[in-house]
Amino acid sequence: MSLFVTELRRLGKRRVTRLMLVLLVVGLATVATAFSFSSEKLSPATVAAAEAKANNNYQNSVKEWQRSVSECEAAAARGDNTEERYGPNCGKDYQPQPDMFEANWYLPYQFDFRAEFPMFIAVFAASVALFGFIVGASFVGAEWNTGGMMNLLLWRPKRLTVLGTKLAALLTTVLGLTVVLGALWTAAFWLIASQRGSTAKMTAGVWRSIGLDGLRALAMTLLVAAIGFALASLGRHTAMALGAAVGIFAVSEIGIRIAVAVLGVQFGDRYVLSTYAQSWFLKQAELFDYHTCQFSQGACEPATYMVTWQQSAVVFGVALVGAVAAAFWTMRRRDIS
Amino acid sequence: MSAVLEIEGLRKTYRSRKRGVRRALDGFDMRVEAGQVHGFLGPNGSGKTTTLRTLLGLIRPNSGRMAILGQELPHALPAVAGQVGAIVESPQFFPHFSARDTLGLLAQAGELPKQRVDEVLELVGLRDRAGERVKTYSLGMKQRLAVASALLKNPKLLILDEPANGLDPGGIREMRGLMRELSENGMTVVLSSHILGEIQLICDSVTIISLGRRVAFGPVEQVLAAHSQGSVRVRLEAVGDLPQAADALTRAGVRVTTEPDHLLLSGVDKPATVSRLLAEQGLYVSELTPVAVDLESVFLELTATAPVPGQHRQVDQSAKVDQAGTTGGWGA
Numbered sequence: 001m002s003l004f005v006t007e008l009r010r011l012g013k014r015r016v017t018r019l020m021l022v023l024l025v026v027g028l029a030t031v032a033t034a035f036s037f038s039s040e041k042l043s044p045a046t047v048a049a050a051e052a053k054a055n056n057n058y059q060n061s062v063k064e065w066q067r068s069v070s071e072c073e074a075a076a077a078r079g080d081n082t083e084e085r086y087g088p089n090c091g092k093d094y095q096p097q098p099d100m101f102e103a104n105w106y107l108p109y110q111f112d113f114r115a116e117f118p119m120f121i122a123v124f125a126a127s128v129a130l131f132g133f134i135v136g137a138s139f140v141g142a143e144w145n146t147g148g149m150m151n152l153l154l155w156r157p158k159r160l161t162v163l164g165t166k167l168a169a170l171l172t173t174v175l176g177l178t179v180v181l182g183a184l185w186t187a188a189f190w191l192i193a194s195q196r197g198s199t200a201k202m203t204a205g206v207w208r209s210i211g212l213d214g215l216r217a218l219a220m221t222l223l224v225a226a227i228g229f230a231l232a233s234l235g236r237h238t239a240m241a242l243g244a245a246v247g248i249f250a251v252s253e254i255g256i257r258i259a260v261a262v263l264g265v266q267f268g269d270r271y272v273l274s275t276y277a278q279s280w281f282l283k284q285a286e287l288f289d290y291h292t293c294q295f296s297q298g299a300c301e302p303a304t305y306m307v308t309w310q311q312s313a314v315v316f317g318v319a320l321v322g323a324v325a326a327a328f329w330t331m332r333r334r335d336i337s
Numbered sequence: 338m339s340a341v342l343e344i345e346g347l348r349k350t351y352r353s354r355k356r357g358v359r360r361a362l363d364g365f366d367m368r369v370e371a372g373q374v375h376g377f378l379g380p381n382g383s384g385k386t387t388t389l390r391t392l393l394g395l396i397r398p399n400s401g402r403m404a405i406l407g408q409e410l411p412h413a414l415p416a417v418a419g420q421v422g423a424i425v426e427s428p429q430f431f432p433h434f435s436a437r438d439t440l441g442l443l444a445q446a447g448e449l450p451k452q453r454v455d456e457v458l459e460l461v462g463l464r465d466r467a468g469e470r471v472k473t474y475s476l477g478m479k480q481r482l483a484v485a486s487a488l489l490k491n492p493k494l495l496i497l498d499e500p501a502n503g504l505d506p507g508g509i510r511e512m513r514g515l516m517r518e519l520s521e522n523g524m525t526v527v528l529s530s531h532i533l534g535e536i537q538l539i540c541d542s543v544t545i546i547s548l549g550r551r552v553a554f555g556p557v558e559q560v561l562a563a564h565s566q567g568s569v570r571v572r573l574e575a576v577g578d579l580p581q582a583a584d585a586l587t588r589a590g591v592r593v594t595t596e597p598d599h600l601l602l603s604g605v606d607k608p609a610t611v612s613r614l615l616a617e618q619g620l621y622v623s624e625l626t627p628v629a630v631d632l633e634s635v636f637l638e639l640t641a642t643a644p645v646p647g648q649h650r651q652v653d654q655s656a657k658v659d660q661a662g663t664t665g666g667w668g669a
Contacts, residue, residue, distance in 0.1 A: 006445040013442075015433045147429025150395060151486065154423050155447050157394040157414045336395040 003156060007169035016138040021177070024131045028124065028181065032188040039111035039196040050106035061096040111197030114206055117189055118213050122281040124185045125217030132174040132225025133245065139170055140229050141238030150336055163331045167229055167324075174225045178218050186214075216280060216309065223320050230323035234330055248273065266291070267305040273315075280312040339407070341494050341525040342369040342392070347401030349387055349549075361387040362398070363549035369494075369527055369542070374520045376540035376557070377529040378632075380642045384549040385529050389425050389498055394418075405494060419447065422487035423496040432472035436463055436482050439471060443486055457485040462511065476503030484512070488519075495519060498529045513539050537632040547640040557632065564635040569608050571600045572624035573615075585618045586611065601628070 011017055040046070072082045072090030082090060143149040143166075156162050193199045231241035252273040260268025267287045269275045279285035285307045293300035344367040351359045362384045369375040379385045390396040392403055394414045403410040405417050430439050440454045458467045461481040471479065480503050487495055501509045509532070516526050516539050530536055536543065536557075543560055545553040553560050573582060576598055583593045583600055591611070594601040605611060612622050636642075 002448045003446050006442050009445065010442050013434065013438060014431075142431065146431050148431050150425070150429070151443070152446065153395060154393055154421075154425075155418065155443055155490075157411075157418045333397075335390075335397060337390060 003162070003165045004169060007166050008172065011135070011139055011169055011173055014135075014139065014142075016142070017135050017173075020131050020135050024127060024177075025181070028127060028185060031123065032185070032192065035111070036192045036196055038109055039192060040108040041196050041198075042107060042110050046108060047103065051103040053106040054101040054103040055098075058096060058098055058101040061101070065091070065094070065096055111189075111193050113190060113193035113197060113199045114201050117186075117193075117210060118281075120185070120189055121210070121213045121217050124182060125220050125281070128174070128178050128181065128217075128221040129224035131177070132170075132221050133228035133241070136170045136174070136225040136229035137232035137241030138238045139232075140166055141232035141236070141241060144233070144236035145238070153336065159331050160328055163233065163328060167226065170225055170229055171222055174221055175218070178221050182214060182217070186210075213281070220277075220280060220316075223316055226320055227323045230327035233327040234323075264291075266303075270305060270307055275307055276312040276315045279307040280309050280316070283309050339371050340368050340404075341371045341406055342367065342375075342527065343402070343404040344368070344388070344392070345402040347388065347391065347403065348399045349384075349391060349396060350399050360549050362391070362401075365401070365546060365549055366551050367544050367554070369525060369544075371525055372520060372523055373541040374516050374526045374528060374539050376536035376543035377527055377546070378531075378533065378536060378543055378636055379546035380640050383546045383640070385546055386426055386498060387549075388546070389423070389496055389527075389529065393421070393423055393425065393496070395425070419490055420493040421496065422490050422492035422494070423498075424483040424487045424500065425496075425498045430471045430479065430482060433470055435468050435470055436474075436485070437467040439482065440486060440489060444489055447490060449489060453489060453491070457488045460488060460515070461485040462508075477505060477508055480504055481508070484515075492524065494525045494527070496527045496529075499531070500528065501530060501532055501535060509535065533631070533633040533636055543632070545636060545639055552639045553635070561630055561632065561635060564630060564638060568628035568630065569602045569605045569611060570624065570626045570628050571602060571611060571615075571622060572598065574621050574623045578620050581618065582615055582620050585614060585620070589614055599624070 068086065069090050069092055072086040075082050075086075076090065087094070140149075140163075143152070149162075152162055153159065190199065228241045228245070231244045232238050234240065235244075252271075256271050257268065259265075260271060265271075266289050269287050275285050275287070287305040287307065289303040289305070290300075292303040344365060347362045347365040347367075348360070349362040351361055353359075365384060365388060367377075367388070377385055377388075387396060391398045392405070392410065394411050397411075405413075406420060408417050410417075434442075436458065437454060440457065441451065444451065444454050455464070458464045461484050463478065463481050463485060466474070466478065471482065474482065480500060484497065484500055487497065501512055504512060513535060516528065520526055520541075528536065528540060540557055542556045543554065544551055545560075553564070555563075571582070573579060579595060579598075579600060583595050586593050586600070586602060591605060592603045594603075602611060608625050608627060612625055615622055
């Protein structure tokens with residue numbers, strides 16, 4: 001227990017941890033504050049103004065259409081060819097309709113908590129995951145690099161216990177931060193929705209769904225932090241984890257995309273990591289194959305492939321187990337010099 | 338006297354595709370008695386640090402037996418780790434923590450009282466600089482911090498690898514005094530150093546390692562006596578007679594090394610026989626002095642690492658003796 005508390009203290013004392021925490025909090029606060037200015041609560045007056053504007057635009061459009069038809073008929077009477085300029089039947093068949101001018105189009109943006117907050121959970125999770133990755137990698141990478149790990153092992157010559165305790169301290173910190181900052185994040189957006197948006201239709205079922213989104217976000221932050229920690233421990237350097245992350249991103253998001261495009265692989269995005277991240281947050285990701293469509297024969301429903309969050313769980317779970325198991329196996333076997 | 342540290346037949350081989358097989362430890366033996374200050378000497382790359390790292394569980398040996406305080410390693414290492422303080426090679430600490438933070442975290446991990454941190458900071462002379470970041474420390478200050486971290490546990494066995502590295506002359510003398518004081522209080526100290534004069538002054542006994550094997554061990558005086566080899570320096574009235582004298586002595590079975598202005602003889606039991614032998618050849622001695630050996634000359638002789646004019650010795654070039662050629666086994 002003393003080692004766990006020590007490692008928590010060590011992590012909290014580290015400059016990278018403090019700097020990244022400040023950046024994380026400032027970044028999240030900036031996003032929330034900036035977003036609050038973009039939303040405006042709808043009042044009967046703004047709705048009426050939007051309806052009036054929609055109606056006005058509709059009227060103007062009708063007048064313009066009438067003028068165009070009149071010009072066409074006059075030209076036709078002179079024997080001019082009107083079809084090329086005005087279309088068949090002088091465009092009489094294209095009279096503007098009121099439903100073409102919805103009042104919604106003229107309303108200012110209003111944040112809808114129910115519909116849009118899940119997207120902000122993903123933004124939050126990505127931010128905290130980045131924090132966890134960098135702090136986790138640095139926590140163990142710098143320890144290896146500066147000899148701190150060796151010093152610690154001279155005091156506690158149980159390698160797996162030491163590495164496990166460090167990982168536990170990291171995950172506890174990330175868990176605590178995710179819960180606390182997640183609660184503040186939710187409160188901030190609830191406040192924005194209450195004051196400058198809409199909190200309508202927030203049933204118990206919606207809250208349960210948001211809670212599950214939050215749990216998946218939490219799992220993602222812990223997973224990314226653990227993988228960053230494991231990669232840095234494997235390479236005994238923070239840069240190893242950061243380099244691996246850049247490499248994985250380049251291979252997955254650029255290399256594989258190019259390869260599947262060249263090879264003409266159907267639903268190539270199912271081999272791209274970000275598809276699984278998307279499906280993890282949105283519960284599923286639907287891929288389309290427009291190559292199956294023959295547009296010359298009219299409208300087409302393209303072939304689809306569904307990536308579910310359960311599949312994402314398997315992919316990320318395998319990555320997590322692989323990286324952490326390799327880090328512990330190497331820790332057990334390697335000579336420390 | 339009971340042994341605090343025992344190593345028997347320790348082997349460690351590194352295998353690399355590029356560099357092939359290298360035997361860092363090749364059946365190394367070592368024994369340190371309780372309450373001693375024991376010098377652990379060897380040229381660069383001889384296996385000193387590998388031995389210490391293996392002993393401390395940082396490196397896995399291929400074979401051999403190790404014990405600290407009577408407990409077999411590495412199995413019992415977690416149990417004895419609390420009684421062993423160690424610094425291995427150059428001191429390495431997290432640069433952005435202060436000395437007090439560094440020691441405080443170690444003390445907490447080791448479940449030691451906080452006041453122990455202040456005690457060791459005082460002991461190594463870092464009390465007034467304890468709040469500063471380690472990255473602002475000089476090498477000598479980092480060395481003091483390393484010694485402080487090793488002393489934090491108030492260990493029964495203290496292992497220090499080059500503790501005087503980077504210390505100023507006053508610091509070296511303080512370190513020497515500290516070692517003596519710790520030893521007098523019952524602590525066993527294993528000291529690895531290249532400052533052989535210091536080792537000779539501080540240590541009760543030594544082990545010398547070369548190419549992964551022990552080449553000498555025992556009390557310092559005993560090691561020096563065993564390798565004094567009855568050396569005698571001879572000068573003649575006429576320097577030009579040196580080759581004739583060297584020839585005469587060699588024919589008489591004396592090992593002779595010719596220097597520009599004198600001869601160095603070894604294996605001479607009675608210096609008077611040299612005087613008589615040369616007088617019989619009409620050569621007259623102006624100086625006949627027994628040469629006292631020091632640890633440095635013994636070290637250079639045993640490890641064959643003395644510089645040779647015109648040659649550049651490589652790191653792994655040093656002596657390797659048969660195990661049977663060393664004195665005793667298990668430090669006996």
